[in-house]
Amino acid sequence: MPKIKINREKCKACYLCIAHCPKGLIVIDSELNKMGVKPVKFQKKKDVDCIGCAFCALVCPDCGIEVFK
Numbered sequence: 001m002p003k004i005k006i007n008r009e010k011c012k013a014c015y016l017c018i019a020h021c022p023k024g025l026i027v028i029d030s031e032l033n034k035m036g037v038k039p040v041k042f043q044k045k046k047d048v049d050c051i052g053c054a055f056c057a058l059v060c061p062d063c064g065i066e067v068f069k
């Protein structure tokens with residue numbers, strides 16, 4: 001199954017990745033990062049898997065997401 005890795009310290013909380021994930025698997029974390037913003041995190045959903053489309057990684061302006069297929 002594809003997986004993503006988010007670098008929470010690079011995340012500037014633009015939330016473009018949330019808007020572009022067709023599976024709704026990226027959400028806002030409740031903990032602030034070192035920049036003082038709430039970064040995103042991957043959140044598993046029952047019966048919904050990451051499809052490895054890489055939309056999240058492609059839209060991230062700071063290259064903060066890697067996709068592993």
Ligand code: SF4
Pocket residue numbers: 004020021022023024025026049050051052053054055056057067
């Ligand atoms: S690779 Fe696609 S399905 Fe997986 S988290 Fe990113 S946008 Fe969502």
Ligand code: SF4
Pocket residue numbers: 006010011012013014015016017018039040059060061062063064065
């Ligand atoms: S697109 Fe990148 S910088 Fe924007 S919220 Fe997602 S991980 Fe953070």
